[in-house]
Amino acid sequence: MKKSILTITLNPSVDKSTSVQNIVPEKKLRCNAPKYEAGGGGINVSRALKRLGIPSNVLFTSGGKTGDMLELLLKQEGLDIIPIHISSETRENFIVVDQTTNQQYRFGFPGASFTSSEQDEILTIIDQLYPAPDFVVISGSLPGDISAEFIGFLIKKYKTKGSRVVVDTSGDALRAALEEGVFLLKPNAGELAALVGKEELENTDLDHAAQQIIAQGQAAIVVVSLGAQGAVLYTATEKIRMIPPLVKIRSTVGAGDSMVAGMVSVLAGQGTPEEILRMGIACGSATTMAEGTALFQKKDVDRLYAEVRKH
Secondary structure, three states: OOOOEEEEEOOOEEEEEEEEOOOOOOOOOOOOOOEEEEEOHHHHHHHHHHHOOOOOEEEEEEOHHHHHHHHHHHHHOOOEEEEEEOOOOOEEEEEEEEOOOOEEEEEEOOOOOOOHHHHHHHHHHHHHOOOOOOEEEEEOOOOOOOOOHHHHHHHHHHHHOOOEEEEEOOHHHHHHHHHHOEEEEOOEHHHHHHHOOOOOOOHHHHHHHHHHHHHOOOEEEEEEEOHHHOEEEEOOOOEEEEEOOOOOOOOOOOHHHHHHHHHHHHHHOOOOHHHHHHHHHHHHHHHHOOOOOOOOOHHHHHHHHOOOEEO
8 A cells, every 4th residue: 555645845945047157246147048946845855756656745835926836836747736825925046057167056045934823724734634644754944933843843743643754954943853753854964963062973973863862762763864975874773874876966956855755755665774775865866966956867766776885
């Protein structure tokens, strides 16, 4: 029986990307035609799952003309969307590649705020969704004026319904998720260090911090992403580290979200921890091969999956 998946994005965006020859100040730059794509943590997870042939429901806030564009973009990709309309305008992100150096410049705008009544509406809609999904992915940032405790409310609701919650966020929202406890947590090394009050962690400290989270019942699985050095998966009884294959990196936009999608795809199929990590790294690496804000191609994931190796 196929497992149902819901992704939640509280700070979605429309990503506008372009390229230009030689970025310099004080000069009018003639950019190439822009490309528009739906963005935001959970939204990218659902877009990536779609490329893996796995359906999901996409719950997100949507406001103004940018929100209308976001909904249209997602419908064009054939996703099952659950927009929650708010009075504020959905944000945009702007990405520019300098063709001379191949360097990428990423500009992120503040997220759309939503009122306390709109927060209540989000919780009400979540309560009304039936049946409860098997997996809930809460991914991405929070708008600046939304309390991190709101993440905790969402997690608690779904845990009560019997859903397994996967979280990929940072800062206070990550702490709130830990306090409530989740099924799978995906911090990077810097985020994990911040959780334990340090600037950075050595390998042994990394192990201790992740294993402590599991021992305290705050997560059943912790996956620490290490960028080009791969990732480490921890459970109560296992530690698995894997290294990604060498690829030509064109953009890192969406790589972390693609990694989450890869892992969730295997979780939903009841795969092993090694398969979970291998697929996550393959999807993340394949997305770095794509230009601008594009996600991976399935054929690249299939090829890279076999090339991911144990450390």
